[in-house]
Amino acid sequence: MRRAAIYCRISQDRAGAGLGVARQEADCRALVERRGWQVADVYPDNDVSAYSGSPRPAWQRLLSDIEAGTVDAIVCWHVDRLTRSPRELEDVIDLADRRGIELATVTGEIDLGTPTGRLIARMLGAAARHEAEHKAERQKRQRRQSAEAGNVSGGGMRPYGYADDRITIIGEEAEVIREAARRVLAGESLTSVCRDFEKRDIRTPAGRHWLPTTLRRLLASARISGRREHTPRSSFQTTRPLLGEIVADAVWPAIITPVDSDRLRALLNDPARDYRRQAATGRTYLLSGILRCGKCGHRMNGRPRSGVPRYVCPNVPGSGSCGGVATNAHHTNIHIRDMLLTALDSPALAQRIRHDSGDDDNLAELVRADEELLEELAEAWAAREITRKEWMAARAPIDLRLNNNRAALASLSRTSPLITFIGTMQQMLTRWDAMNTSQQRAIVAATVHRITVAPAKPRWDPDRFTIDWIA
Numbered sequence: 001m002r003r004a005a006i007y008c009r010i011s012q013d014r015a016g017a018g019l020g021v022a023r024q025e026a027d028c029r030a031l032v033e034r035r036g037w038q039v040a041d042v043y044p045d046n047d048v049s050a051y052s053g054s055p056r057p058a059w060q061r062l063l064s065d066i067e068a069g070t071v072d073a074i075v076c077w078h079v080d081r082l083t084r085s086p087r088e089l090e091d092v093i094d095l096a097d098r099r100g101i102e103l104a105t106v107t108g109e110i111d112l113g114t115p116t117g118r119l120i121a122r123m124l125g126a127a128a129r130h131e132a133e134h135k136a137e138r139q140k141r142q143r144r145q146s147a148e149a150g151n152v153s154g155g156g157m158r159p160y161g162y163a164d165d166r167i168t169i170i171g172e173e174a175e176v177i178r179e180a181a182r183r184v185l186a187g188e189s190l191t192s193v194c195r196d197f198e199k200r201d202i203r204t205p206a207g208r209h210w211l212p213t214t215l216r217r218l219l220a221s222a223r224i225s226g227r228r229e230h231t232p233r234s235s236f237q238t239t240r241p242l243l244g245e246i247v248a249d250a251v252w253p254a255i256i257t258p259v260d261s262d263r264l265r266a267l268l269n270d271p272a273r274d275y276r277r278q279a280a281t282g283r284t285y286l287l288s289g290i291l292r293c294g295k296c297g298h299r300m301n302g303r304p305r306s307g308v309p310r311y312v313c314p315n316v317p318g319s320g321s322c323g324g325v326a327t328n329a330h331h332t333n334i335h336i337r338d339m340l341l342t343a344l345d346s347p348a349l350a351q352r353i354r355h356d357s358g359d360d361d362n363l364a365e366l367v368r369a370d371e372e373l374l375e376e377l378a379e380a381w382a383a384r385e386i387t388r389k390e391w392m393a394a395r396a397p398i399d400l401r402l403n404n405n406r407a408a409l410a411s412l413s414r415t416s417p418l419i420t421f422i423g424t425m426q427q428m429l430t431r432w433d434a435m436n437t438s439q440q441r442a443i444v445a446a447t448v449h450r451i452t453v454a455p456a457k458p459r460w461d462p463d464r465f466t467i468d469w470i471a
């Protein structure tokens with residue numbers, strides 16, 4: 001009996017056969033059964049950027065299983081799910097020749113053993129590639145055109161200051177925006193404005209308290225000055241940049257003047273200001289919050305004295321902190337780095353980290369597959385293919401599994417920054433120096449629970465530091 005590998009791929013090119021991975025798998029399983037084969041394994045890849053060349057772990061696993069001889073056939077939904085480029089298709093054809101692999105697709109029979117079958121596969125692959133490229137180009141153009149027309153855009157939460165139609169101004173909120181703009185332009189910090197808003201119980205559209213980051217985005221958005229901003233998708237990966245390009249006057253009215261908006265945008269996007277802001281809140285301090293006061297146990301924060309960066313037990317009335325311990329930040333950072341790298345240099349710890357993180361990829365795949373499944377269910381409900389009751393019933397077990405897997409993934413992800421970090425002492429030192437503070441913090445957080453700092457002695461004393469390692 002032929003052992004069939006089911007290969008599924010989620011991608012953004014939802015044209016035509018853009019199906020969720022669950023649907024692809026179900027259809028493929030049915031095909032395997034019709035053929036009288038047996039399922040060897042399912043290989044799901046999440047590949048949101050169809051032709052970007054991002055890695056496909058399941059695909060790599062499939063190729064190595066074929067080489068190892070544990071798979072005799074590949075089943076997929078359509079040829080365009082299987083390969084992303086003509087070169088990859090040639091790899092498959094080559095494998096079919098050498099290993100006698102059969103290929104079956106839900107959308108039609110393709111015999112890679114014959115010249116005609118190969119021609120068809122190549123044509124289908126080329127057509128899919130053309131369509132995806134064409135579609136990406138079209139979408140980019142549409143977003144740009146819509147932005148230039150000053151149209152209302154976006155789903156989700158309404159923007160602060162405007163009603164759900166995204167056009168009508170909410171007077172009370174508009175006043176808050178004008179006040180915040182005035183205060184920040186006058187030199188007040190975002191943190192200070194947010195603190196005041198919290199006291200007055202002024203909240204975001206989502207009902208949360210204002211954070212400096214959310215207030216910064218609000219004040220820097222061209223929207224509140226009645227202008228339309230466009231940020232090309234290609235210009236960012238995960239975090240949307242603060243400023244886009246202002247492309248048009250919008251259809252909605254302004255709350256602040258374009259002049260004030262331009263000043264705010266320049267001010268809030270100034271990297272020097274950013275640095276000062278972070279320094280003030282201790283974010284540039286590698287170990288703030290990780291160090292604990294040896295007298296009272298309170299978290300220590302970064303705070304300079306006479307321009308010298310230090311970690312201190314904060315003396316905040318009512319917080320239970322004693323204010324009695326401080327240490328030089330620079331020396332402490334170097335000392336802790338050395339302790340950390342020495343510990344990570346031990347083969348036993350490195351071994352444990354590799355072992356712990358082994359299931360990372362697999363879990364991430366499961367989570368993504370379930371998210372896709374939920375999305376499909378929602379789509380099915382929206383298209384009235386299922387009732388609301390059926391939708392809810394189907395969701396429950398997926399939600400449960402998803403939550404469990406997410407929790408497991410979160411606990412594994414804690415050690416994952418270490419995977420690419422550990423190496424020889426010299427390698428780790430080089431990597432460490434190339435990292436920014438937040439990346440270094442991730443390494444520290446993956447390695448230690450906390451570091452207790454004993455009260456000061458007259459000289460620099462490394463024995464003041466007691467490290468509580470993550471087992």
Ligand SMILES: [Zn+2]
Pocket residue numbers: 293294295296297298313321322323324325
């Ligand atoms: Zn203390």
